[in-house]
Amino acid sequence: xxxxxxxxxxxxxxxxxxxxxxxxxxxxxxxxxxxxxxxxxxxxxxxxxxxxxxxxxxxxxxxxxxxxxxxxxxxxxxxxxxxxxxxxxxxxxxxxxxxxxxxxxxxxxxxxxxxxxxxxxxxxxxxxxxxxxxxxxxxxxxxxxxxxxxx
Ligand SMILES: Nc1ncnc2c1ncn2[C@@H]1O[C@H](COP(=O)(O)OP(=O)(O)O)[C@@H](O)[C@H]1O
Ligand SMILES: [Mg+2]
Numbered sequence: 001x002x003x004x005x006x007x008x009x010x011x012x013x014x015x016x017x018x019x020x021x022x023x024x025x026x027x028x029x030x031x032x033x034x035x036x037x038x039x040x041x042x043x044x045x046x047x048x049x050x051x052x053x054x055x056x057x058x059x060x061x062x063x064x065x066x067x068x069x070x071x072x073x074x075x076x077x078x079x080x081x082x083x084x085x086x087x088x089x090x091x092x093x094x095x096x097x098x099x100x101x102x103x104x105x106x107x108x109x110x111x112x113x114x115x116x117x118x119x120x121x122x123x124x125x126x127x128x129x130x131x132x133x134x135x136x137x138x139x140x141x142x143x144x145x146x147x148x149x150x151x
Contacts (some may be wrong), residue, residue: 001134002122002134002135002136004134004135004136004146004147004150004151005094005132005133005134005135005150006038006132006133006150007105007126007130007131007132007133008130008131008133009129009130011040011071011129012045014040014044014047014131014133015043015044015046015047015050015125016041016047016148017047018044018046018048018050018051019048019049019051020045020051020149021047021051021149022050022051022052022074022101023051024145024149025052025126025145026071026141026146027049027098027099027100027101027118028096028097028099028100029101029102029118029141029142030096030099030101030102030104030114030115030118030119031035031101031102031103031104031119031120031121032103032107032108032118032119032120032121033045033104033106033107033112033120033121033123034106034107034108034120034121034122034123035122035123035124035125036042036124037129038125039057039123039125040123040125040131041079041105041106041123042058042060042079042105043097044121044123044133045058045077045105046058048075048101048103049069049071049075049077051109052069052071052072052073052101052130053072053088054069054070054071054073054075055071055073056069056108058075058077060105064079065078065079065080065082065083065090066078066090066095068100071132073099073100073102074098074101074102075100075101075103076095076098076100076101076102076103077103077105078095078100078102078103078104078105079104079105079106080085080105080106080107080109080110081105081107081109082102082106083110084106084109084111085111085119087121089113091104092110092113092114092135093113096113096114096115099149107120108121108126115139116139117138117139117141117142118138118139118142119133119135119136119137119138119142119145119146120130120136120137120138121133121134121135121136122136135149135150
C-alpha cells in the first residue's frame, strides 16, 4: 500500500492526472507502470504524452517493445511484457540515462535494469470506469513531485 493514492472515475481523469505529472518531469525521468491487462497503463501513458506535447497518437507498443515520440521532451514508451523470463537488454541504460522521459509498462519484468530513482505507479481495476492509482516515488525528486501532485 502506498500513502499516495487516488481513485479515478473515468479514462479522462486518469489522463488528466498523467498530464499534470508530465508538466513537472525532467529529462531522464523514469516512470514504471504496473497493473493487469486493461488496468490503464497505456491510457496513463497517453496522458503523459499529451502533457509533453506529443502530437502523434500513442498506442500500445506491444510488438516493438519501445516507441519513441517527439514532444517538449522525447518520450520513450516501452511495454516489456514480452521480456518476461528473458534477460534481454535492449539498451535500457541509454533510454534511462537519455534526455527523454521513459515510461515502462510491466516494468517488473526488467527489474534488474531499472534505475534506483524512479516513480512507480500501480493501477488496479475496481470496476468498468474506476481505477485505483498508487504512487511509489523513489528518490527525493519523485517524492517531492508526488507530494505536490497527490499529497
Ligand atoms: N478510470 C480509468 N482509467 C483508465 N482507463 C480506464 C478507466 N476507466 C475505463 N478505462 C478503460 O480501460 C482501458 C485501459 O486500457 P489500457 O490503458 O490499454 O490498459 P493497459 O495498458 O494497462 O493494458 C481503456 O479502454 C480505458 O478506456
Ligand atoms: Mg498497455
